Amino acid sequence: MPRSTFIYVMYIRTTPERLWSALTEDAEFMQQYWFGVHCESAWKPGSPWQMLYADGRVIDSGAIVEADPPRRLVIRWRNQINPEFNAEGDSICTMELEPIDKAAKLSITHTIEREASKLIGATSFFWPQILCNLKSLVETGSVVLTEPFTAN
Amino acid sequence: MVKSTFVYATYIRTTPQKLWSALTDPEFMKQYWFGMHCESNFATGSSWKLVNDRGEVWDAGEIVEADPPQRLVIRWEHQMRPELKAEGASLCTMELVPAGQAVRLTITHSVEREGSKLVEAVSGGWPKILSNLKSLLETGAVAFEEPYRRKK
Numbered sequence: 001m002p003r004s005t006f007i008y009v010m011y012i013r014t015t016p017e018r019l020w021s022a023l024t025e026d027a028e029f030m031q032q033y034w035f036g037v038h039c040e041s042a043w044k045p046g047s048p049w050q051m052l053y054a055d056g057r058v059i060d061s062g063a064i065v066e067a068d069p070p071r072r073l074v075i076r077w078r079n080q081i082n083p084e085f086n087a088e089g090d091s092i093c094t095m096e097l098e099p100i101d102k103a104a105k106l107s108i109t110h111t112i113e114r115e116a117s118k119l120i121g122a123t124s125f126f127w128p129q130i131l132c133n134l135k136s137l138v139e140t141g142s143v144v145l146t147e148p149f150t151a152n
Numbered sequence: 153m154v155k156s157t158f159v160y161a162t163y164i165r166t167t168p169q170k171l172w173s174a175l176t177d178p179e180f181m182k183q184y185w186f187g188m189h190c191e192s193n194f195a196t197g198s199s200w201k202l203v204n205d206r207g208e209v210w211d212a213g214e215i216v217e218a219d220p221p222q223r224l225v226i227r228w229e230h231q232m233r234p235e236l237k238a239e240g241a242s243l244c245t246m247e248l249v250p251a252g253q254a255v256r257l258t259i260t261h262s263v264e265r266e267g268s269k270l271v272e273a274v275s276g277g278w279p280k281i282l283s284n285l286k287s288l289l290e291t292g293a294v295a296f297e298e299p300y301r302r303k304k
Contacts, residue, residue, distance in 0.1 A: 132163035
């Protein structure tokens, strides 16, 4: 089946447990590395999931498809802000965490069942910024980008 | 033309000059590249080699373009594993762009063939190397030293 997929792997000097928390229930921590955005969910299979701006506007919503802390999280993810992205329907974002030496390996796979997806194009650009912020925040106490980088 | 391509972007809290130096200085490179280092003058047309700590040449080729501290293009031919060597030359492009107080480093590594094993191999290697490089430049220490050791 035609599909668009973005894959990103990063190694962070932390534990899978701490990383899991930074990616899920620690909303305040997430706001620091995700440019003010955070998620709301009970993080259990079947739970609703939302990503929101600080003012409460919903950016993306969906549900938790799989949650196996601190190893694997699968989110059904649909954009709610951009009409073009919204029209593409559901994407699936899989996060896998694995301890390697003194680091944790984080693999993000974000995919949708259509060719040349605009949603995947946009997330491909922003995932590295968010994950680099997360790595810097965990390893140094501060983020690397205080606002999203948009120049090309 | 049919191609296999790996693309990876990372944002590092440093300057383009320091990052260029980190990508071309053999002693610094050994720290984040698991003991490997490059030998080259890093000028357009120079020969280029990637060598391990026992002096074995893993990859060889030449500098196709060098525009410090912005752009480096390497013709990169694997030398150790016969099935990768058989694929011939790959092209590795490194682009450095200022991004706020950071630098965006984009690596594009491609071969003119479908299903390239070389591109598959570097897709696993680059995230490890670049995660270490980011940690080393931002914190003074790498993220991990044993790229294949799984914690129990």
